Amino acid sequence: MRRLREAVAGLDVGMLVNNAGVAKPGAVYLHEVDVEAWVRMIRVNALALTEVTAAVLPGMLRRGRGAIVNIGSGSSFALPSYPLYSVYVATKRYVLEFSRSLSVEYKSSGIDVQCQVPLLVETNMVSSAARLIRQFVLTPDAYARAAVSWIGHGTLCVPNAVHRLQGWYICFWQDFITDGSLLRRHLKQRVIFRRLRSWRKSQEAGWASDSAKATMRCEL
Template sequence: MASFLRQDQPAAPPAWFVSLAVIGALYVAPFLFRLVTHLSLCLRRPKDLRRRYGAWAVVTGPTSGIGRSFALELASQGMNLVLVDLNAANLREISDTIRSRHGVQTKTVVFDLSSVATPQGDKAMARLKEAIEGLEVGVLVNNAGVAKPGAMYLHEADADAWVRMIKVNLWAVTEVTAAVLPGMVERGRGAVVNMGSASSEAIPSFPLYTIYAATKRYVAQFSRSLYVEYRSKGIDVQCQAPFFVATGMVSRLSETSRLTLLLVAPTPDAYARAAVRWMGHGPPLCAPNLCHQLLWCLAAAVPDPVHDWLRLRANLHHRELFHTRSSTPS
């Protein structure tokens, strides 16, 4: 009788099946975690940024793309804005648009961020400090960045072009943040959002855009360390590292290599809505768009050598197409 009962018991699954199930669960878990986190944030009541951080926000590079959408989204939530960009006419246009749509106050500072660490840059930095003096600056968005030159080998561009990229993407972020932080520390509250890139965080290499990716890696480490330094002082620091967003640069890529068939790129407005909602939530390094979070998980499942091969192949294709386009008479 005992032998009969033992025969009726279901057989234990084989070890290989259990191993595959565990591996599959480990791969699925990050997707589910990011999905649940994103959905919980969407259901959570949005922060009153003005009450939580202060009445004013500083946004660099607010005249186009993500920066413009970020500025408009902050203004829609009642934030007054200090707008920093190198083109005075474009600054007037976005300033007028913000005031007419949302009725908030604006200030503009003409500042070529590639001039940092020069006499001209020192004067511009002095103008920025003067503009924010006495203001309750609660939010800083370091959005301004340079992606050109790109799709080329390091030796193919003039050193001055790389230096300009480094100054805007790295040096200016540091100096502007250092200028705004003292007021936040004094008031015991604030938020700093630095615009990074998935090209330096989600994938192991970004060949032919090497300096760009390297500067964005600095932004990520800069943000992580500031997060640890200043969270006890009531200041939230975050590096947002998106994949592609449908800005002018990405539209140019999609026309040539049809990246839109492979990646879903949100509009700048859609990205800005998610980005503002994520301010003060989650880890110091994040991708506010849900599609970007899932792409991040997919990227983590791909071996580094495969990433390297795919990116080099794709970016060499970009190089060929851009070179053909630039050499074609208009």
């Protein structure tokens, strides 16, 4: 953060886009993962976003202009809950409320703060099952084009029409139906993630064993 503040001190930063985010370790119950994993997620999704925003705001205030775009998530906006991703959805809700309040605080100073709320975008965070619904999953380029056109138009927005349609469809169902459907889907993801973690551990153990054997041969 010190290096960042020094780097932006002499720059005319007109726009900041806070887009970094992590969802690892994926679909799990809170007690199943060491607390350090949740702390890492909070550091990226909430703390880093706050620190970087605080670093550029003084320059924007001096110049009387600027735009800050924070990328939230439909999981914290369109859905009643997001089971097995509780910390992730909480951090994204933070982004939404943080953006709303900053917008009110700095609007009169010529600084526009906006939270964009994407739904399904083809990234590593979207499961392969969701990608089967191709007509509802945007490519990163398609989302970016829509996102750019909406900057400066509202504090909270869902830039793409396909995503707005997804949000409307979700609101059609009662909360308990959506909650149950998401829990069942995420429990299936949990099984897949557990298998992947188990496989990775076995691979790492194999590599460590091979490395130890190679070391012994060299010593001999």
